[in-house]
Amino acid sequence: MSKEKQVKVALVSCGSEYAGVQGELDKVTASVNAKLIFPEIDIASLDTIGRDFGIEAASPDLRLMMARAQAVVEGISDVDGVFITSCFRCAEAAIVRNEVRRYINKHSNIPVISYSFTERTTAATLMTRMEALTTIARRKHLLAREHQTGLTAGIDSGSTTTKAVIMKDDKIIGQGWVPTIKVIDSATEAFNHALEEAGVKAEEIQAIGTTGYGRFLIGEHFKAQLVQEEITVNSKGAVYLANKQKGSATVIDIGGMDNKAISVEDGIPGMFTMGGICAGASGRFLDMTAKRLGVEITELGSLAVKGMQEKVDMNSYCIVFGIQSLVNSLAKGSRPEDVAAAACHSVVEQIFEQQLQEVDVKEPLILVGGSSLIEGVPKALSTLLKIDVLVPKNSHLIGAVGSALLASGFVEE
C-alpha cells in the first residue's frame, strides 16, 4: 500500500481534540497511508455560516464544522475523502453531523464517513471505516469493474462464518460455507470445498481476493492479490449480484457481529455506517433465537413468515435483554412462529434505528449477508420501510463474490 499515493482526508470534527481520540484518528489514518487535513476556510464565512448553512448551532466548533464542509464542497480545500465526527451522546452535534454529511454527499462526489466517538474509541475500531474511505478515494478504477473475468477466488473470513467462491467469467462455479473457528483452518476448508465443487486446482487460480475480519491473516496465507475491507467489497458484490450496477442503490448487510448500511452510486459507496450498539441487532441474535426455539437457523425464516411479530413484545437493543424477552414470551405461552417473527422484526428495527438514520435510503434496497436468507428478515424490513427489499441469489456469498470480482482486476495486470 505504501507505493500508492497518500490520500487526503478532511477532518470535519467537533470535540475530538478534547475527548482524547485525536491521537487515535491520526494513528488510523497513518496506517492506511492517509493524512488528516484541517480544511482551510474563508474566515469571514464564520460570521455568517449559521445562516448560510442554515443551522445556527450554539457551539462555535459546530459552526466551524459547517464552514469546513463548505470549504470542501467549494473546493477551497482539496481533499479525497471526508471524515465527519463528533462526541457520542451530543444531540446538537448529531444534528449538525447528519446535515453536514448530507450536504457534502449532495454537492460533491467525495466519499464521506460519519462517526460519533467516546473516549474509548480506538484506532482499531475505526480501521475498517478509514480503510474503506481511502479505498474509495484511491481505487476508483478498480471499483468501476463490472465483470468478473478469468478464474478467480474470493474468500470472506467473517466473524461467524467463512465463505469462499471460485468464479469464472461472471459465473460462480464453486462455493464453500463453513463456521469460522480457526481463521486460517476455516478459510482453507471453505476454499477447498469451493475448489472441489469447481473442479479446479488451487494453482490454476489466477487471482485471489480476501475480505472480512480475518482478511489480513488469510490474505497473507493465500498470497492474495487483493485484501480489502468488507464495505467496498460488499457494496460492489451486492450491486453485481442484484444486477444494479448503474445508478443509486442501498445495501444492507446483516453480519454475524455487526451490520453495514451503505449508500451506493454506480457501484461505489458514498456514505456508509457499520457497527451498531449491540449484537442484538445482528445475525447473532437470530442464531440464538433459533437455538432457543430448537430449530435450525435455516428453518427460522420460514417459521417467522408464518408468525405475527405484533403478538410478542421484543426489543433486542441489548442482546441480553432480547434473550430475556424471548424466554419470557415462550414462558407465557407464545407460539414459536410469533417469537421467530418478533426476533426478525427486532433485528430489523435496530438496524432502522441505529443505522438507516445515517444513510439516505434510495431504492433498490439490496439485503445481503447470511441473515438475508432468513425469510422473516427481508419481510420485516420491507414492512418497516414500506419498500421492496431485493435479496439477490447467493446473497450470503456477497463478500466472497465481491472479492473474486475485484480480484479479477489483477488478472489482466
Place this chain on the structure above:
Amino acid sequence: MNNEEDIITKIVVISSDSVLPIDAAMKVYESENAITIKETCFGTMVTGPRAAVDRVVAELRNMDRNHIFVKERGFHPGDERRCRAVRGGGPRPGFHYLREEVQMLPMIGKALDAYDQHVPPAEIHRTDKIDVKKLKDIIESNL
C-alpha cells in the same frame, strides 16, 4: 522539552496609533537576549524564560499602555502540533477567536483612556423585547 526552566510564550497585540509592531520588535531586541520573538498577523509572540518575558512585556506595554494587549499562549510558536503547514491548511481554532477579539481592541483602548481620565460611562439604556400585547396592537393597527 523546556519543563525545568519555565519557558513561556506571550502574545502581544498592538492596537496603537503611535507604536508599530516593528518598534515593539526593536525594543525587544534591544533589551533582552534570552528572548525570541515572532511576528504574526495579529501580534508579536514573545518566547523565553518567564521572568524575562514578563520584563519585556511590561516594557512593551509602557510604550502605549492602553493600546497594547497581552495574553499568554499555550503552544510555543511553530509548535508542529498547531502549525498550519503540518495540519494541512486551516489554522488552529484559537486563531479565529483571537481575530474576533483583535477587532474589538480599538474600542477597549479608547475605553481604557476614558477610564484613566475618570470619565464616567454614560448611562446606557438597553431595550427589552417588545411586549406581546404591544406587538399584537401594532399588528392590528397595521392590518
Place this chain on the structure above:
Amino acid sequence: MAKVIIYPINSLILSDLVERFGHKPLAMMEKIKDKVNTVGVDSPPLNITAEEPKKGLKYAAVEVPAGVRGRMSIVGPMIDEAEAAVIVNEASMAFGCMGCARTNELTKYLIRQKEIPILEVEYPRSEEEGKEFVYKIAEFLKSLPMESRS
C-alpha cells in the same frame, strides 16, 4: 493579588485586563501549555488522552459527552482554584477551548455556584457600552484584595 477566572476562558481582552489591574488571570492557555509540554505523553495536538474525560467525571456525569468531560478536566480545576470571576455574557463566537456550548454552560454554572466575588457584564455592542464594560471590570478588579490569600 487574586486568582481571577475569566469567561470566555481564553479571552485576550479579559486576560489582559485582569493582569493590567494587578491580578492573576486563570486562563486556559496556561493549562494547555502545561499539557502540551508534558514529557512522555504523546497524544497530539493537546496531549489529551482517554484519561482526561475520565478525570472530567468529577465535574460531569458519565452520560455527558467525552468532549465535554475532556474540557472539564482542564477547566474544572481552574474553577476550583478561582478566588474571583469575570463573566462576559453573550460573547462573540469563540472556538477551540470555548468551542462547545454545553461545556460553556456548565463552566458558567460551576463558577456561579462558588462563593466568590463574581462580576457579570454584557458583551459590548457600541463604543459607549465598551466604556461601561471596561469601567465595570476595572472597578471590580480594583475592589479585589491585592495581597495573595494563599
